[in-house]
Amino acid sequence: MSLRRPGGPGRTESTTGLVLVSHSALLAAGVVELAAQMAPDVVLRPAGGTDDARLGTSFDVVERAVAAELDAGCDGVVILADIGSARMTAESVVEALEDSRVVLAGGAFVEGAVAAAVAAQTGGSVRDVVAAAAAATRQVQDELDPEQPRGVTGSDASNDRAAVPTASGAVSRRVRVTNPQGLHARPAATLAQLAASFDAEVTIDGVDAGSLLSLMGLGLTQGLEVTLAATGPEAHEAIDAVAHTFESGFGEL
Amino acid sequence: MSAATLDVAWARRFVTLATETVVEHRVELSELDREIGDGDHGENLARGFTAVAAAVDGSSAETVGGVLKLVATTLMSTVGGAAGPLYGTAFLRAAKVSDAPEIDAEGVHTLLDAGLEGIVARGKANVGDKTMVDAWTPAVAAAQSSAASGASPAEVLRAAADAAQQGAVDTDPLVALKGRASYLGERSVGHRDPGAASSALLLDAAARAAQA
Known part of the structure; x- marks a missing residue:
């Protein structure tokens, strides 16, 4: 090894x-x-x-x-x-x-x-x-814990490039997986760290973006589109940063 | 005839008698363990103590603590089951407070107390969880009052061994809250905890070694 x-x-x-x-x-x-x-x-x-x-x-x-x-x-x-x-x-x-x-x-x-x-x-x-x-x-x-269902996808997404505020004060955005290998372990870990670094609750297709295993569980491959959503004081900054890593192919393009 | 102190010869006799008793009771201990655990407690201890006896035989340890430390490290590597780290930690802690050529009655209490502390630190069990703690806790209490009343080291160990045996019997009606047996919940009631049973055997061996 x-x-x-x-x-x-x-x-x-x-x-x-x-x-x-x-x-x-x-x-x-x-x-x-x-x-x-x-x-x-x-x-x-x-x-x-x-x-x-x-x-x-x-x-x-x-x-x-x-x-x-x-x-x-x-x-x-x-x-x-x-x-x-x-x-x-x-x-x-x-x-x-x-x-x-x-x-x-x-x-x-x-x-x-x-x-x-x-x-x-x-x-x-x-x-x-x-x-x-x-x-x-x-x-x-x-x-x-049945009180906290996970993996529920928010479907009120918009295709706009800009973050869209929703009624609850959340922002969301649609992004696409661009790199050939998709969201495998390394980028998932980077993404989880990035999401956790903001004062915001960030989700990707409804799952906690700060949780490495949740991200891996999404099985995101090249070409798939996902919904990013965030709430909290730094919701906009978090969405921008996370969207940017998706668009840059997690640095693998 | 009751000596005022115990020395390394006592520790060596203890190892011999402990090995004999766990080998003799291995089927019985494994049967207790089969009822509420994984069924290997007797075989594991017999293997462990057979290795301990060989190790102590070949060592030049000159203090009680020196012998007990060898017991600890050998058990940790040869027992395999939970008894390995539990007894291993107990003997290791006991060794730390008995690294002297001779120990007196209060020293015996201190030694047993350190052993119990090791078991609790490693297994995180409380009194009443149906574990070896239920044998050791009354044993240490009995040793404390016996030593305080001016008894000899042999008498202190006898008091501890008898209390441990009663403690083991008293685990019968308990619901297991630790270890593999805890998965059985209520179905563990009516069975004696194998770790408490083997603890009573070991303390009895320690008491008999002091009478010799």
Whole structure:
């Protein structure tokens, strides 16, 4: 696996590796496989099962995976764990290492790992990667809450180039996906960060533009048209900035 | 005959007796675990302590804490299940407060208290959640009052072991709120928590080692 610094040597992006801990070696390896698909340059290591290939977790297995990632040149390592002893063993390793570069993330194992891997792929620091796992987990929780339906598309869009104020004080605009690869992991992460940087609630086809997994879930491919909407003090600025990244093909044209 | 202090020979005897008892009770512990967990607690502990016995046998540890630290690190890497990090952390915390050639009755209480603190820190369980905390909490309380009354280290450990056994029995009617058993909810009622049961066995081994 190649280890690429996403922004090149002159940039400040971090190289954060992930260790996936589960009772099941198969499960840990499967999550690595899934996450690697969206984060081909991130160092991902499974640490599932015991030393003698049983179901369970081992301090040594987790510790070796963390050490291997640091040896591979990672600036930091985020550990994700599933249930029971996986989490407790990972905690024990973090406690024993006393190394601020090594952190255990909370949250859902699969969703958290995918979001964390994408955040790492885009140069996220240990903190960014842990935050991505947490955000993905909150999204899972939101899906359980019937009071907050997600993915509902606002259909009152206008085709005008300018942002259109609506009755509720929101602004919206239609934009098209222009780059050949569509909204894949890297631009989705950039977009999510951009949307979150404004004092505004920004949605794309009704989903939270600040949520990486929501954006990925839209499956936006080249040529599709979407509705951007924003409310809040910086709604106009946010819409302009987000629309601009769409129009510029996320810097890939 | 009750010595005023316990030394590294006690810690080594404890390891021998603990290994014997978990190997002897492994089927029973796994059966308890099969009722409300993943059914491997006895086998996991037997494997772990067999590795511990070998490690302690081959070590030149000269303090109680030195032996307990080896117990901790070996369990963490060989048990596999939740008992690995839980007992591992308990023994590690206990080792930190017992790195001396000899410990007295109050030292025994301090050691057990540190162990309980480790289990709580790692497992985040409360009293009544139907976990090993329900064996250790009364054990530490009994050790405290026993030590305060001027008992010998062996008597303190006996009081702790008896309280742990009662604590384990008292988990029978509880609803599990932590670990794999918590997924069973009400169906966990009527079964003894395997971690509380093995905790009682280990504390009994510690008490017997002090009588020798």
